[in-house]
Amino acid sequence: MRVVHYLNQFFAGLGGEDQAGTPPTLREEPIGPGRRLQALIGEHEIVATVFCGDDYAAGTPGAAEQILALARSAGAELIVAGPAFTSGRYGLACASVVAAAAREGLPALASMHPENPGIEEAGGAPVIESGATGREMAVSLERLAAATVKLAAGEPLGAAEGRVGKLPRRNVLVSESAAARAVELALARLGGDREATEIPLPSVEHITPAAPIADPGQALIAILTEGGLVPAGNPDRLESARATKWVRYEIAGLDSANAPDFQSVHGGFATTWANEDPNRMLPLDVARELEREGAIGRLHSEYFSTAGNGTPVASAKRFGIEWAAELHKANVAAVVLTAT
Amino acid sequence: MERAGIPTALLCNLVGIAQRVGAPRIVPTRGIPYPTGDPSLDRERERAYRRRLVEQALVAISTPVSEPTIFDSALTAQEA
Amino acid sequence: MQRIVHDVRSVEFGEQTRFEGGHLCVARSEVTSLCSDPSLATVRASWVSPGESARIVGPLDAVEPRAKGRGSAGGVFPGFVAPALPGGAGATHVLRGSAVVVAGFLPRAQEAVIEMSGEAAALSPLAATHNLVIEFEPAPDAPWEEVEAALRRGALRLAAHLADAALDAEPDAIEELPGLAAPDPGGPPRAALVVNLQTQGAFKDVFVYGRSMAGALPTLIEPGELEDGAVVSGQYGHPGLKNPTYLHQNNPVIAALRARSDVALGALILCPEPVDQATKELVSAHAARLCRACGVDFAIVTKEGGGNADSDMALKMDMIEDLGMPAVGLFAEMSGPDGTGAPLVAPPARATAMVSTGNYDERIALERVERALGRERIALADADATAALELPTAVIYAALSPLGWGRLTCRELGQCA
Numbered sequence: 034m035r036v037v038h039y040l041n042q043f044f045a046g047l048g049g050e051d052q053a054g055t056p057p058t059l060r061e062e063p064i065g066p067g068r069r070l071q072a073l074i075g076e077h078e079i080v081a082t083v084f085c086g087d088d089y090a091a092g093t094p095g096a097a098e099q100i101l102a103l104a105r106s107a108g109a110e111l112i113v114a115g116p117a118f119t120s121g122r123y124g125l126a127c128a129s130v131v132a133a134a135a136r137e138g139l140p141a142l143a144s145m146h147p148e149n150p151g152i153e154e155a156g157g158a159p160v161i162e163s164g165a166t167g168r169e170m171a172v173s174l175e176r177l178a179a180a181t182v183k184l185a186a187g188e189p190l191g192a193a194e195g196r197v198g199k200l201p202r203r204n205v206l207v208s209e210s211a212a213a214r215a216v217e218l219a220l221a222r223l224g225g226d227r228e229a230t231e232i233p234l235p236s237v238e239h240i241t242p243a244a245p246i247a248d249p250g251q252a253l254i255a256i257l258t259e260g261g262l263v264p265a266g267n268p269d270r271l272e273s274a275r276a277t278k279w280v281r282y283e284i285a286g287l288d289s290a291n292a293p294d295f296q297s298v299h300g301g302f303a304t305t306w307a308n309e310d311p312n313r314m315l316p317l318d319v320a321r322e323l324e325r326e327g328a329i330g331r332l333h334s335e336y337f338s339t340a341g342n343g344t345p346v347a348s349a350k351r352f353g354i355e356w357a358a359e360l361h362k363a364n365v366a367a368v369v370l371t372a373t
Numbered sequence: 374m375e376r377a378g379i380p381t382a383l384l385c386n387l388v389g390i391a392q393r394v395g396a397p398r399i400v401p402t403r404g405i406p407y408p409t410g411d412p413s414l415d416r417e418r419e420r421a422y423r424r425r426l427v428e429q430a431l432v433a434i435s436t437p438v439s440e441p442t443i444f445d446s447a448l449t450a451q452e453a
Numbered sequence: 454m455q456r457i458v459h460d461v462r463s464v465e466f467g468e469q470t471r472f473e474g475g476h477l478c479v480a481r482s483e484v485t486s487l488c489s490d491p492s493l494a495t496v497r498a499s500w501v502s503p504g505e506s507a508r509i510v511g512p513l514d515a516v517e518p519r520a521k522g523r524g525s526a527g528g529v530f531p532g533f534v535a536p537a538l539p540g541g542a543g544a545t546h547v548l549r550g551s552a553v554v555v556a557g558f559l560p561r562a563q564e565a566v567i568e569m570s571g572e573a574a575a576l577s578p579l580a581a582t583h584n585l586v587i588e589f590e591p592a593p594d595a596p597w598e599e600v601e602a603a604l605r606r607g608a609l610r611l612a613a614h615l616a617d618a619a620l621d622a623e624p625d626a627i628e629e630l631p632g633l634a635a636p637d638p639g640g641p642p643r644a645a646l647v648v649n650l651q652t653q654g655a656f657k658d659v660f661v662y663g664r665s666m667a668g669a670l671p672t673l674i675e676p677g678e679l680e681d682g683a684v685v686s687g688q689y690g691h692p693g694l695k696n697p698t699y700l701h702q703n704n705p706v707i708a709a710l711r712a713r714s715d716v717a718l719g720a721l722i723l724c725p726e727p728v729d730q731a732t733k734e735l736v737s738a739h740a741a742r743l744c745r746a747c748g749v750d751f752a753i754v755t756k757e758g759g760g761n762a763d764s765d766m767a768l769k770m771d772m773i774e775d776l777g778m779p780a781v782g783l784f785a786e787m788s789g790p791d792g793t794g795a796p797l798v799a800p801p802a803r804a805t806a807m808v809s810t811g812n813y814d815e816r817i818a819l820e821r822v823e824r825a826l827g828r829e830r831i832a833l834a835d836a837d838a839t840a841a842l843e844l845p846t847a848v849i850y851a852a853l854s855p856l857g858w859g860r861l862t863c864r865e866l867g868q869c870a
Contacts, residue, residue, distance in 0.1 A: 157791030200865040201792035204811045212705035212857025215808045219751045222779040231809040242397035243380040249431040302406045313410025319424040357377035367434040371408035372385035
């Protein structure tokens, strides 16, 4: 099969954060880790690589479709994306690309760590487990290559092939009626088996917590909110429900979030109290006090805001990935996030 | 943000949901419309409560945790 | 009681309604007179049989022809055909392998499809029966509620009349149906079957002895009462999740319990599905107490409808378990077209044993058919009723049967049995 490989700007050898805005670009050969991948997938040819900056890929609407179009222009019959390890924007980009490919009926698979926050963007497209960091590139590529070969042969990819993330649930006709299965299940439960079920309960998502900061009095800390707090007049038109974006505003030099300078546009609760005293949503007054006293080293000069009302989980995850990237760039060490 | 290595104190009212989605550092608040407020208190007491809430958040971000953990120094108890 | 079974092997229209040697002949004039009502301008009957390249579009209710034997007390469909008194004793004749199916447009009736051949045929119980399809035109200015009531009366009368034709025929089988098993320390474990019925008013109601259960508390009945048509469906939403009268008459869970000797039916409880949280909790708590009062060892809970009905299921299952009895529920999943969404919106918290009747959203391909009945177009697909289509499984009539008729389940890709 003719394979096209997707990479971010870093693994394509362009550079780091400074190149994160690179638009989708096509090169008609394997690049970087793609060369090793080519060696491992044998008869299938990586006819091209599409690479793109993480900011562009994760943040620009339609980026996945643009990347897909470039891949198709090179004759892609199968798309491989990553490995993205735990890199959030890269994982999000890889997942979006393979999801877009799957929607168009093009076989595609991505590689990333199971805890990569972008993993759910992949929808029904397979994601193969990678290590946590680039140090595990070799073993990650081996697993990805094996899965690629299977996908090219039309075989399904399951847990045995290293598939992670949500496994799609498919309708299957079995020999026993649901009624008969219910009786069987009831007798099993009566007999002490409290685990058996055909529908698993939603599992508690596992997030590996970040290490704590040693001393808030030495740290750069940001205060952020999901409560839809914006400057009065909502200049950037943050939506009250099903928000498609987040917004950011300067708070340098401000000692307090005063009415009438701020308002909450969140549609999920009565905003009267927050509008009366916006510090009830963004605790700027006490944060400044703590900063003056040395309990907070320094308060970040911006705050981020979005409205978490009917927001699809996938969007909220995307905002979180983007916030993390922005905070990293600004060297923010920790966050206080108010939620409603 | 936690996955990206930035410890994050989540100030929220629906603690059960925060636990279910795996938020590691949770600071309970008194109401959905006012995460860092309590309109039943007079201004001075409310600001004092807000300060203690944010201090609790600072404790949360400087404490190691391995699973969803609630940081609450009985702040949710109503005051006289 | 006894089921006197007559297998229907072939069908036609003729001068007289007769049943002989497995062959059912129906007189069109009798269909017209039995369905005659001021709110119906015309009524048209057609036969459609299993395996035909045919599709019924917009099926409403489906009823199995049944009649009480001579000398049996009471009649069938109490409250509509027979007087409203509990039946369930004596002998009931059944024309197995046939059904009366009303099809056409009613407001709030979600478009459904019964595919008589091809892959989708395995998904609907009505694809395996010779269906007497009743199409209709409402009378001008007739209120829709009256049209619907008239169709129901007509279909039930027709079903009883067809089975009457078999009263003297040599049966193909006589099935002894045990009643409820009394508590017995040495006997097999006893199940409560808790049947939730939709009670949302016009076009979304289910009748018990001709009455809605809206506003009622749960009640106990005997399995024979279901056999004799005490529960009749007037619910036309959610096609894949519909419980037609046909399946109330042939309750799959009761059949599954009867098929085994290591378990018995100890209680049969009917419950409304209220639309507000407080009433849901009251009804569910009460149903759990009825289970306890009947001294059953475990409960199986079924529903009708989508996510709203799931919350009734969850409440009942948790409350029954809290009283010390294991509970199992039958649920359809709503995992999205690619199967990666959360299966359930409102799962139980403590009662974790659930049977899956399949993913509602998974799409299925239907081939072009030669003949369609019921409606001329399928609005959902904006296509001709006979066209080749792709539809969510949710549109196939009773495909996700909440009463447990179907053999669909969900498996994760790559998962073995």
